[in-house]
Amino acid sequence: MTNNIPFTRNYQLQFMFTIYLVFWIVTAISPTDRSQWFMESILPVGTIIFLAATMKRFQFTNLSYVLMLLFLILHTYAAHYTYQHTPFDIWLKTHFHTQRSYFDRVVHFAFGLFLTYPIRELLTRVATIRGFWSYGVPVAVVFSFSALFEVVEMVVALLAGQAGADYMGLQGDIFDSQKDMSLGLLGGIVSMGILAGILKWRKKK
Numbered sequence: 001m002t003n004n005i006p007f008t009r010n011y012q013l014q015f016m017f018t019i020y021l022v023f024w025i026v027t028a029i030s031p032t033d034r035s036q037w038f039m040e041s042i043l044p045v046g047t048i049i050f051l052a053a054t055m056k057r058f059q060f061t062n063l064s065y066v067l068m069l070l071f072l073i074l075h076t077y078a079a080h081y082t083y084q085h086t087p088f089d090i091w092l093k094t095h096f097h098t099q100r101s102y103f104d105r106v107v108h109f110a111f112g113l114f115l116t117y118p119i120r121e122l123l124t125r126v127a128t129i130r131g132f133w134s135y136g137v138p139v140a141v142v143f144s145f146s147a148l149f150e151v152v153e154m155v156v157a158l159l160a161g162q163a164g165a166d167y168m169g170l171q172g173d174i175f176d177s178q179k180d181m182s183l184g185l186l187g188g189i190v191s192m193g194i195l196a197g198i199l200k201w202r203k204k205k
Contacts, residue, residue: 027080040079112187146184156205
């Protein structure tokens with residue numbers, strides 16, 4: 001199912017865009033670290049510009065836009081606190097005496113969980129993949145993007161010095177990148193597992 005509704009008449013999408021715009025403006029006020037916030041903001045701003053520029057050629061369903069919105073909100077929230085200092089992590093450190101920040105792990109899992117469905121939607125409509133491949137290929141694509149993001153983080157860290165090192169956020173874990181990619185992969189598998197279960201249940205009904 002497709003939307004085929006222009007943005008000017010897609011009130012649900014307008015509402016989603018307004019929610020994110022207001023949220024982005026609020027979180028742009030006095031972030032913990034302005035330079036790191038700027039680097040983290042490249043992803044959501046670039047994503048929205050890309051989606052707007054390509055909407056006439058390909059329009060996702062509103063469900064896909066909702067899932068993308070959820071991920072962008074999580075990322076933008078973390079960008080305000082530079083990931084390592086979110087209230088969630090402060091709570092964990094206070095009550096469970098954890099040594100590292102874990103909200104970045106949540107966002108990497110959410111990347112796979114929320115974005116695999118939109119990627120599947122794109123592939124099934126453009127590349128017309130079907131059957132097992134319509135579940136397996138989107139997961140592989142998400143995993144590839146997770147790996148690409150880790151490479152980009154490395155390049156930024158090399159170019160930006162200390163600010164880049166903070167942006168990368170290894171927090172002393174030499175396997176941080178591998179764990180982040182694994183969580184993206186796990187999120188994608190969970191997403192497609194839920195979808196397969198729902199579609200199977202609907203088929204039985």
